[in-house]
Amino acid sequence: MSWRKVLLVLLALVALALGAPTLLDRSDAVADNMRPGTGTPEQIERGRLLALAGNCATCHTTRGGAPYAGGRAIGTPFGTVYAGNLTPDEATGLGRWTAEHFWRALHQGRGYDGRRLVPAFPYTEFTRITRADSDALYAYLRTLPAVAQPNRGHELEWPYGTQTALAAWRLAFFRAGPWQDDPGRSAEWNRGAYLVNGAGHCVACHGGRNALGGTADAGFGGGLIPSRNWYAPAFTRAGEASVADWPLEQIVALLRDGVAPRGRAIGPMAEVVMRSTQHLPAADLQAMAVYLKSLPVEAVRASPAQPPLPAVMEQGRQLYRDHCAACHGDAGEGGVLPGGAPAVPALAGNRTVTMDPPANLVRAIALGGFGAVTAANPRPFGMPPFAHVLRDEQIAAVASFLRASWGAQAAPVSAFDVARFRGGED
Amino acid sequence: MIRSFLIPLLLACGLAQAAPVLIEDTLAQRLAACTTCHGKQGRAAPDGYHPRIAGKPAGYLLHQLQNFRDGRRRYGPMVALVDPLPDSYLREMAEYFAGLDLPYLAPAPAAESAAVLERGRVLALQGDPAKQLPACSACHGAALTGVLPAVPGLLGLPRDYLTGQLGAWVHGERRALAPDCMAAIAKKLDGGDLVAVSAWLASQPVPLPSKPAVALTQVPLLRCGSMGALP
Numbered sequence: 001m002s003w004r005k006v007l008l009v010l011l012a013l014v015a016l017a018l019g020a021p022t023l024l025d026r027s028d029a030v031a032d033n034m035r036p037g038t039g040t041p042e043q044i045e046r047g048r049l050l051a052l053a054g055n056c057a058t059c060h061t062t063r064g065g066a067p068y069a070g071g072r073a074i075g076t077p078f079g080t081v082y083a084g085n086l087t088p089d090e091a092t093g094l095g096r097w098t099a100e101h102f103w104r105a106l107h108q109g110r111g112y113d114g115r116r117l118v119p120a121f122p123y124t125e126f127t128r129i130t131r132a133d134s135d136a137l138y139a140y141l142r143t144l145p146a147v148a149q150p151n152r153g154h155e156l157e158w159p160y161g162t163q164t165a166l167a168a169w170r171l172a173f174f175r176a177g178p179w180q181d182d183p184g185r186s187a188e189w190n191r192g193a194y195l196v197n198g199a200g201h202c203v204a205c206h207g208g209r210n211a212l213g214g215t216a217d218a219g220f221g222g223g224l225i226p227s228r229n230w231y232a233p234a235f236t237r238a239g240e241a242s243v244a245d246w247p248l249e250q251i252v253a254l255l256r257d258g259v260a261p262r263g264r265a266i267g268p269m270a271e272v273v274m275r276s277t278q279h280l281p282a283a284d285l286q287a288m289a290v291y292l293k294s295l296p297v298e299a300v301r302a303s304p305a306q307p308p309l310p311a312v313m314e315q316g317r318q319l320y321r322d323h324c325a326a327c328h329g330d331a332g333e334g335g336v337l338p339g340g341a342p343a344v345p346a347l348a349g350n351r352t353v354t355m356d357p358p359a360n361l362v363r364a365i366a367l368g369g370f371g372a373v374t375a376a377n378p379r380p381f382g383m384p385p386f387a388h389v390l391r392d393e394q395i396a397a398v399a400s401f402l403r404a405s406w407g408a409q410a411a412p413v414s415a416f417d418v419a420r421f422r423g424g425e426d
Numbered sequence: 427m428i429r430s431f432l433i434p435l436l437l438a439c440g441l442a443q444a445a446p447v448l449i450e451d452t453l454a455q456r457l458a459a460c461t462t463c464h465g466k467q468g469r470a471a472p473d474g475y476h477p478r479i480a481g482k483p484a485g486y487l488l489h490q491l492q493n494f495r496d497g498r499r500r501y502g503p504m505v506a507l508v509d510p511l512p513d514s515y516l517r518e519m520a521e522y523f524a525g526l527d528l529p530y531l532a533p534a535p536a537a538e539s540a541a542v543l544e545r546g547r548v549l550a551l552q553g554d555p556a557k558q559l560p561a562c563s564a565c566h567g568a569a570l571t572g573v574l575p576a577v578p579g580l581l582g583l584p585r586d587y588l589t590g591q592l593g594a595w596v597h598g599e600r601r602a603l604a605p606d607c608m609a610a611i612a613k614k615l616d617g618g619d620l621v622a623v624s625a626w627l628a629s630q631p632v633p634l635p636s637k638p639a640v641a642l643t644q645v646p647l648l649r650c651g652s653m654g655a656l657p
Contacts, residue, residue, distance in 0.1 A: 063509075064496025271510055327447060327458070335449035343449040367506040368459050373515050380515075381449070382459025385503050389462055 004077070008212055009159060012168040025167045027114040030100045036088070037099055039139020047140025050133055053284070054126070054199040055276040059083045069093070069147035074120050075227030075425055078213065079156035081120040089146040102138040103131060108176050116166040118154060119174070124215050125201035128179040128194065173214030192291030195284055200276075205232035205268065206241070220295060224359060229424030230267040231359040233351070235295050240355050243289075244297050251289035252282070258372025258380070264345060265372050266352070266364060273372040304409035308400040312412065316401025319394055323386065332406050343381050348406035358399060358413045359421040365395050366422040392418040453522045459507060460519070468523045470584075471531050472628065477587050483638050484517075484524035485576030489603065489652050491516040498601040499594075530582045530636055536629035538622070546626025549619060550580075559614055562623070564647045565607075570627070572638035576653055579638060585628035592620050603651030 039047065051057065060083045062071045070085035070093075085093040094102070097112055104110045109123030117123060129137070159165040179198055181190040196202050203215050208223025222234030222241070233240035243251045246262060254260040255277040258270060265273045277285065307313065320328075327335050327344045334346030347353055352360050368385035371377075386395065393415040403410035449455055454467070460479070464470045468480040479487060493499040495508045495516070508516065536543055548554070550570065553561035563570055565577055572579035580588070594600035595612035602608055615623070646653065 062497065064498060274510060274512070327449065329447045333446040335447040337449055337451045339451075342446075343451075343455075344447065346446065367503065368462075369507060370459065370511060370515075373512050378515060379453070379456050379518065381456045382507065384459045384462040385507065386462060387503065 004211055005157070005159065008165055008168065011172060011212075012159065012165050014168070016164065016168075025116070025170050027110050028104055028108060030098070030104055030114075036095065036097060036142065037139075038142055039136065043136045043139040044143055045140075046133070047136035047138065049280065049284075050129075050137045050199050051140055052276055052279045053195055054137075054201065055272060056086065058271065058275050060086050066145075066147040066149065068141065068144050069149040070151055071149060076120055076213065077226050078160040079154065081118055081154045081156065082152040083121075084151045085147065085149050086141050087144045087147045087149075088142050089148050092148050092150045093146060094141060095146065097138075099135050099138045102141075103134045106134050106137075107131075107178070109170070109174065116163055116170065118156070118161060118166065119169065119213065122201040122204050122215075124174050125198060125203060127174075127176045128198035130178050133199070169212060169214070173210070173212070186290070188287045188290050189294060191284065192287035192289065195288050196291055200288070202235075206235055208232075221298075224357060225268060227425050228268060229359055229421050230363060231355065231357055232268070233355055233360075234298075235292060236298050238297050238300060239351055241351070242295070242297050243292050244295065246293065248286065248289045248293060251292060252285045253376075255280075255285050255288065256282075256374065257376035258374045259342065259377055261342070263351065266369055267360060270369070270372040273374060278372070278374045305403075305411035307404045307409075308397075308412035312397050312400050313404060315394070316397035316399070319390065319398045320401055323389070324398065332402070347402055348408075353399075353402045354408050354410040356410065357421070358403070358410075358417060361399050361402070362395065362413065362418050362421040363424075365390075365398060366418065387422060391415075392422075395422075453518065457519055457522060460523075463503070467526055467528060469526070469528050469530075472582055472584050473534050475584055475586050475590070477583050478530075479523045480526040480528050481636065481638075482524060482578050483572055483574050483576050484520045485574070485654070486572070486578040486652075487520035487523055488513075488517055489576060491520060493600075493602065498603075500599050527637065530632040533582070533629050533631055534585070536585075536625050538625040542618075542622045543626050543629065545619065546622035546624070549623040550626055554619075557614055557619075559611065559619075560647050562627070564644070565642070565650070565653070567639040568643060569633050569639070570630070571633065571636055573642050574638050574640055577638070579632075579636075580627045581630050582632045582636075583628060585624050588624035588627055589621060592624060596620075603654075605649060605651050607648040607650035608652070 057067050059072055059074060060068050060070050062069075065071060066087070068086040070083045072083045074081045074083060087093040088095045090096060101112055105117065106123060106126040106129050108127070109117045109119065109121065111117050154161050179194045182193070185193075203220060205225050206220050206222060207215050208221055209215055209226075220235035222232060222237070224231050235241050235243070238244070246260075250260045250262060254263060254265060255273065258265045258273040258278070308316070321330075328347050329335065332347035332350070334342065335344030337343050352364065364383060366385060366387040368383040370382045371380045373380060390398070395418045396413045396415045399418070400412035402408065403412065460468060463476040464479045465476070468478065470476045470478045472478075490499065491508050492513070494501065494504040495510060549559065550562040553559045553564065562580055565573070566580050567573045567577070570580045591600055592612050592615060595609050596615070598609070612620075
């Protein structure tokens, strides 16, 4: 039995002793005299935008499948979870659900029958969504074409999917409660905080998770996304994704366009920009920017890392010259279009190069990618993949060279790191 | 005093160092990501694994990009690149590579016996009515250089790539829009026929003109989901 399971079983025993499943983690009853309803046009439009803010379609749609019909496999350290069908199909979707059922799912993490849902469905964050917004989201989902697609059972290792384990988990890591505005802050800040911490559930990736997958008290300290091997950088570190010293319009540009003067969205964040944030109203992006900019910045860690061995540094320098410099520049300056618009990111001073773990740097070199396609950037420049051109040890040398050049002082990357980080689900 | 010297000097060095590379504003440059596998200008030679994409019909290329994105084809590096790009950009990629008219290299010499190659030739040009196998040329054009808008040419490709694709179709790892004709055909090929037809196709020079035919000269034998016009 793994230590994770031991931990959860112990937690479950304590929870049982406390009577958690029956007394402390009780489900609200849902009135049975309600009928599935339809919303006003205003509610439906508001719900459509909330569904975009929550990026619901990404998890609730399989590759090439009907939107919101569920079935996508979500890899977790505890097993595979399959997202449910959110279309209003009577037999397989939310057809029989009332607005009450939907509110209870978002707010309390309960299914139609009151059973505890697995927290891969981020009700730990969606609980902050207001009742009015829950009703709007419900109204929008009712307008989707009904798709008959039965839900697939989760494939979780024992005991993670059991109701007792979930009760214990919830006791430790879940508190239901809608968002409360901070009266000491502006309406704009509060709107941003509500979107980031509620529907946006940014903490699900950028907060990292504890050993049992909880996001409670995670803050925005960054985390490696389970099964995908991309690192979601910390909002609270100057060397990662803090935007405390960015002008607001640049933060908005990153969320709307996928590119900004001091950073760009790659990997899963490019997906978030394409499927979610680029579609949000300007006022909401501005509010999110105000909130993100206000997040505290942790003190930087002190000592610079040991530089790579001279031979590794030289190997990396040569590989960089042969494969990278034509676009990224001899000194990592990046590339611009004739008009001066940025085309290829600078690597000197680039936080993706120096952050730890070096997962995103390794994945960018090994897998390449185009970043986000948006209205402002409809034809992004693609980074070529090099996994089939360079061996792991060569990718490690280039990465180590970048992390020790042009003022950077980050620790070298090993071939083992490359092997570890370049794999993962598509 | 020192400071008044130093600051302009540092600025000058900084500017000299920070002069970024001038990048051409062309699709060729934007699509450089495709070239580490598919070769410069998308003209990968027949001696490797990756297929040439230059000059393939735009409809075919767009379908393949969509197939990778939407889960009908599985090849990790391609999926990582195209997920989740919208059709608008994928179509531009397809049209760019389709529009390149570049010469082909001579094929790699075949290692198979004359009998195997002859069986391959018969399958490609005549089919095998006993096995209900149509000739490749019935859909891919009399010259096997493809048919606009969406049927690919079969010549100028690496043997391993052809074998790999037919095998992937047999096992459901490669799929096309329904009705998926190629899946039905590939599943009728036994291992020997699969190798024979791949080997013969890979051993043929690409004729001139090498462009896809504008239209099929005969009524298509099959109605395939992948044959349609650009969506």
